Amino acid sequence: GESVGLHLPTLSVQEGDNSIINCAYSNSASDYFIWYKQESGKGPQFIIDIRSNMDKRQGQRVTVLLNKTVKHLSLQIAATQPGDSAVYFCADSNQGGKLIFGQGTELSVKP
Amino acid sequence: DAGVIQSPRHEVTEMGQEVTLRCKPISGHNSLFWYRQTMMRGLELLIYFNNNVPIDDSGMPEDRFSAKMPNASFSTLKIQPSEPRDSAVYFCASSLATGRYNEKLFFGSGTQLSVL
Numbered sequence: 001g002e003s004v005g006l007h008l009p010t011l012s013v014q015e016g017d018n019s020i021i022n023c024a025y026s027n028s029a030s031d032y033f034i035w036y037k038q039e040s041g042k043g044p045q046f047i048i049d050i051r052s053n054m055d056k057r058q059g060q061r062v063t064v065l066l067n068k069t070v071k072h073l074s075l076q077i078a079a080t081q082p083g084d085s086a087v088y089f090c091a092d093s094n095q096g097g098k099l100i101f102g103q104g105t106e107l108s109v110k111p
Numbered sequence: 112d113a114g115v116i117q118s119p120r121h122e123v124t125e126m127g128q129e130v131t132l133r134c135k136p137i138s139g140h141n142s143l144f145w146y147r148q149t150m151m152r153g154l155e156l157l158i159y160f161n162n163n164v165p166i167d168d169s170g171m172p173e174d175r176f177s178a179k180m181p182n183a184s185f186s187t188l189k190i191q192p193s194e195p196r197d198s199a200v201y202f203c204a205s206s207l208a209t210g211r212y213n214e215k216l217f218f219g220s221g222t223q224l225s226v227l
Contacts, residue, residue: 101154
C-alpha cells in the first residue's frame with residue numbers, strides 16, 4: 001500500500017534573497033535553543049544556538065531571534081546561497097538537558 | 112578531530128535478526144545520544160548517556176532495544192529481534208555537557224537500517 005510520510009514545511013527562495021525559517025516550541029521551561037542544518041544523506045550540522053536570557057544572536061550570515069512571550073524562534077539567513085538548501089531543524093531543551101527536535105523545514109534555493 | 116564515527120553506514124537485515132549499531136563519540140565529550148530519524152516521526156531521542164551512565168532512556172521504544180556505553184569512547188545500540196518498522200536512520204551524537212547544559216550536539220553520519 002501507499003506509505004504516507006510527514007510532509008515538511010517548505011520554503012523556496014531566490015538565490016541572494018534573505019530566508020526566514022520559523023519554529024514554535026511548546027515548553028515554557030525551555031532555556032536553550034539551537035538550529036541545525038541537515039543535508040541529504042548527512043547528519044544534522046550545528047548552525048547557531050541561543051539561551052533564553054537573550055533575544056537575538058548573530059553568526060556568519062545567520063541570525064537567531066527568540067520570542068519567549070509567544071514561544072517562537074526564527075532563523076534568518078542572509079544572502080541565501082544554493083549551498084544553503086537543506087532541511088533546517090530547531091531544537092530546545094530545559095533543565096533535563098536533552099534536546100527535543102522540531103519537525104524541520106525544507107529550504108530550497110533557486111539559482 | 113574525526114568527529115562522531117558511526118558504523119556500519121548501511122545495514123540491511125531480515126526480520127528477527129539481531130542488529131548492532133556502533134558509535135565512537137568525539138574525544139573529550141562526556142555526553143552521548145542516540146536518535147532515530149524517520150519521515151513519520153522526524154528525529155526522536157532514544158537514549159542519552161552522561162559520563163557513560165544512561166540518564167534518560169524514556170525514548171527507547173521497546174524492550175527489543177538496548178544501549179550500552181562500556182567506556183567513554185564507545186557505545187552500541189542493539190535491536191533484538193529486529194522488525195520492519197525499525198527501519199530508519201539511526202544517529203549518534205556527542206557533546207560536552209557543562210553544568211546542566213548539553214550544548215552543540217555533534218552528529219555522526221548515521222546508520223541507514225533496513226529491516227526486510
